[in-house]
Each structure stands twice: as C-alpha cells, then as structure tokens.
Amino acid sequence: MSVQVNVDNFVRAETNRMFDFGQSQSGGINQWLRYRVPTPFDEQPVIRQNRDTLYSGAVVDVSRGARLTVPEHGDRYASAMVVNQDHYIQHIFHTPGTYELTADQCGSDYVLVAVRILVDPTDDTDIAAVNTLQDQFTIHAASSTPLTHPDYDTASFDTTRNHLLALSRGLPDYRNAFERPVRADRQRRPGGRVLVRHRLQR
Template structure:
C-alpha cells in the first residue's frame, strides 16, 4: 500500500500524528514522559519549544474515558494543554484535582497532554520541587502500546511544511493560531501547526514572533512593566525554529532569570560580542525570537500594549 501523500488539506492531521508519535516514543500510550531538567539541545521533538518550563507530555487513547490528576502548585505556573489530532485544544487544565477527558470533548481518538511548569533552571532546589510536582501528575486509563502512526509520505510532508513555514515568516503574533475549532482562524491555525505546533491560545500565552531576517550584529530589546499575570520570556531560535548551541549556553531569558536594570526594566542583548554582558543571547544567521507572555493582561489581548522592537547598537 502506498504512503499517504501530504498537502495543505491533510497537513494538520499528518503533522499532529507525527508529533504524537515523537512524544509517545519510548513510553507508549497512557504514560507520562517527563523532562526532569533542561536537557540537551539535541532532543527537540517540537519546533519552537521554550526553556522556561519543564515539560511533561503523554499521548492518550480517549475512546474510553481518561482521568487526569493535576497537582496543587500554589502560585507557580502550570498548564495542561489537551491537544487533538487535528491540533485543536478543547481545554486547558489548571486547577488541582481530577479531570475527566472524553472522546466527545477531544474530538479525535487520541489526544496529547502537554504540561508546562515554571522552573528556575539555575536553582537545583527549584528543579527538585518541579520534579516532585511532575510525579503528582497521574493518568487513569489512556491505553497501552504504541501510537498508531499512519504511513505518511515524508517527502511531501516536509515539502508542505517548508512551504507553510515560508508563508508564516513575518507574521508577528500567533493570535488565532491555537485553541478550539471555534476560536482559531483557519489560515493562522494551519500556519501555526507548521511553525509552532502545541502552542497555547493567546488568552493563556500570547506569542510575539520577531522574524525579520536582521543581519548578525549587536541589538538590544528593552522590556519594562510587561503586562502579564504569570511571567514573560524571550527565546532565541535559528532559521529553522530550533535552539542552537552557543558559547554562553543560554537560549532564553525570562522574568525569573533576568538581571534587571537599575530602573527595574530589563534589557535583553542580542549579538556576538557578549562577554560580561547581562541577559545576553548569542545570535546566528537567520536568528529570530519569540516573546512569550503567560497569562497576559487585557491590554495585551485588546492590542493596547505593543511589544517593543529590538534596536541596533
């Protein structure tokens, strides 16, 4: 039987199935796969991940009901994003306790659970606490065995993805890209599937994408009074949308790890001459970044607040 050709009409399902298979690899269905610390950059199964949270993920079969238990994290940020095979997200779980997931709610036979818990990677004690919280996450049900990945044609899927990534370049936000079928814009949803699979809807996390193909040089981004109720972060990616090794070993800065300026604002420095520079992110040809605003305030969602742009030095 020939492989299934992929085009824009079935790309969302094909890409989601591929991501499901990657997330289930080595653990199977109904089992958590925990990231216990910020790991090697050689392991980036999803495009444009963050390094501000520790991820946990699971792929579950929801043809029979599944119960998820969420830990009480106090004031620490946590979200459990439930994603269907059509890359729609029917619900975000935040409240501690048990939550029942059904096929009727999800809309497809299988669902991905993508958990983000805020962590200070520079504090071993904080990492240990997040690991403890990860262990409180439980799944009752969800199936066993491997995720049944259909035989999609890799060549046409890659070709379609690359074309969508080219179209997505220059779009500055992911508004309307992620959420329920009723919440998303169909075109933005398709482009977001290629460029930011698994992203959260803007009311949970607003993503400001900066990808203007600026040349390698020295730049600064000044952030002051960022209107969020959780936290903000700046993540630096290469042209393909992935983190890249650099001499500083730093790929993101967030409101927990940043060194503030004397006036309380934060200056992020992009460049190549960064010895001794605070909040430095080394750049490369094709560099781009995402400013993430977790639980943004209304002035972000209504467009009153505009994200600052980098300035050349």
C-alpha cells in the same frame, strides 16, 4: 499505500508524526516523559522552551475515556494543556482536581497532555521540589492502544511543508492559529503548525 499530503491534511499528518515521536520517547502510550532539569539553551526539543519551567508530556488514548489529575501546587504556576490530533488546544487546566477526557470532548482518540510547572532554574532544592510535583500529575486511561497513523507520503509532505513555510514567513505571530475549532483561524492553522515545527528543527 502512502497517503498524499496537502494543505487539507497537513496539520493532522504533522501532529500524528509528532505524537508518534512523543509516544516512542516516553516508552509507550499513556506514559509520561518528564524533563527533570531546566532545558539547556542548545538542546530545545520544543521551540522556545522557558528556562524557568519544567515540562512533562504524555500521548494519551482517550478513545474509551481517561482521567487526568492535577495535584495541589500552592501558589506555584502549573498547567496541563490538552492538544488533539488536529492540533487544537481543547483544554488548559490550572486548578487542582481530576478531569475527565473523552474522544467526543477532545475531538480525537489521542491527545497530548503537556504539563508546565514554574521552577527556579538556579535552585537545586526547588528543582527537586518540582520533580516531586511532576510525579503527582497522573493519567488513568481505560484503553492503552498504541497510536498508529497512515503512512504519509514523504515527498508530498515535504512539498506541502515547504510551500506553507514560504507562505507563513511574514506572519508576525501565531494568534488564532491554535485554539479550539470555533475560535481558530483556518487559514493560519497550517502555517502556524509548520512554523512551530520549522523553528524547532533549526
């Protein structure tokens, strides 16, 4: 039976759908999808991707714990952002090391780990060096159960999304829309999430 979508569950529904898409693109749970070349201007899978950044991402099952390793990267900018199923940004790691991820700590059984690494988009040698660095980010999870989610009712999902778009068009920015639960603005969260998705699709 389909689950009706409203403003209370829209963020979880939208995030689950996006995680599901990411899982399918990477080849499965706990698997990396690595973008090896700078993103073309007309092929942006995520809103406003930077030309000077190479991206990687993985949907990770943290229900029984997982370890994320951030490699040494010298003075080159690199980060690993952890987003849970309610689209809260639980961690951003910059320092090399191995980090424990748990469901209690992250707030959901599944998370998206999104890696960003600075690159010179005009230098093939630098791109190759960053490709090597991308491969050194690793995830080891104790469970590899594929993400599943409810069958969200399409009509109510689209209706809720359209209402949120209309309400959110005047927002000047996404401030306080995506942080940890204690800092995020509950009123801005659904609007911020739907605007990111809307601009991604344009």
